Amino acid sequence: MSKKILIYCGSSKGNNPVYEEEVKRLAQELKKHDCSIIFGAGSVGLMGVMADEYLRLGGEVIGVIPSFMEPWEVKHLGIQTCHVTESMHERKQLMAEMADGVIAMPGGFGTFDELFEMLTWKQLDLHQMPIAIFNTAGYYDLLLQQLQHMIQEGFLKERNLTALHVESDAAKLADWMMDYVPEKMEKKWIYRA
Template sequence: MRRVCVFCGSSFGARPAYTEAARALGRLLVDRELELVYGGGNVGLMGVIADEVLAAGGRAIGVIPDSMVTREVAHTGLTELHVVDSMHARKALMAELSDGFIAMPGGIGTLDELFEVWTWSQIGIHAKPLGFLDVEGYYTHLQVFLDHVAAEGFMRARHRTMVAVEADPVGLLSAMGGFEAPETIWDHEVGKR
């Protein structure tokens, strides 16, 4: 991996641990010589991780829709800031620029972004590693639900396990480094890919 896309909240959340995790992940990315790709905002956890990467001498690349430049207060001090015309274009460009994806604590936008790249991986559009940074159990209930989805037959076991889940950034990057692309959703025996 050369660049890691981090999906995270445009707010700070209820616990100081979320901000500390954003700082720790930002420093770790620079330590590992990985560039940050993210949503381009200067607010919440988005601003925290970008500022930490820049303060540590790393590269931070933002991608933000023009309609959100004011609402999310686009970060003007980034290494690169791409202003695009839609949320679809934002997600597509972040995916194109990145070699792996991490979801930190965040809201439905964060979940939307990770689930979309997870779906793309499942159907074979890319084979890039994915992970949840489960700060203080933030994603515990979601993991239980995803296990339920798999148990109910709506997700195959190999697709359920294709996303790493770790409580600390070091463990998560390590788990993502061992990523192997699973087979796509389509069965080989039916001749589909």
């Protein structure tokens, strides 16, 4: 079955060329499953690398960009479909509504914002999509340590951390996305002695 995979990633390429190489590798693995890619419609950074590679492979690429970003001339002009929204909130909502799964690759504030919003929505049972981190070159290792600290300190339920899959191998990540079975989330606001 073809799936639409929502990709969150940086508008820069980072300092290590491995990020760009692994983004291309993930694009190739997702294309084997005939997925469509949903992304932030950018032509720069890892966003642009992902879109360019997926288009080169003959895949469908769907972009979503807020109207205020259009004058910045970063919108990818080669993608098949581009939705323009009025706000960032509408952008994120539309991307989520179209998606069957979410992958966060290396990125900055925007990537983290989008990833944590999707995890929060899943914790609240607003969706049942798979959410994964593509942990290229250990990029997310320190974040994963922070998440464990949140569990130890009582601010995150360990069961809910299972909503986040971590993978550093592109082929395994693509396969996991295709074979995903939703996990049971624990309601954060229910506390029993």
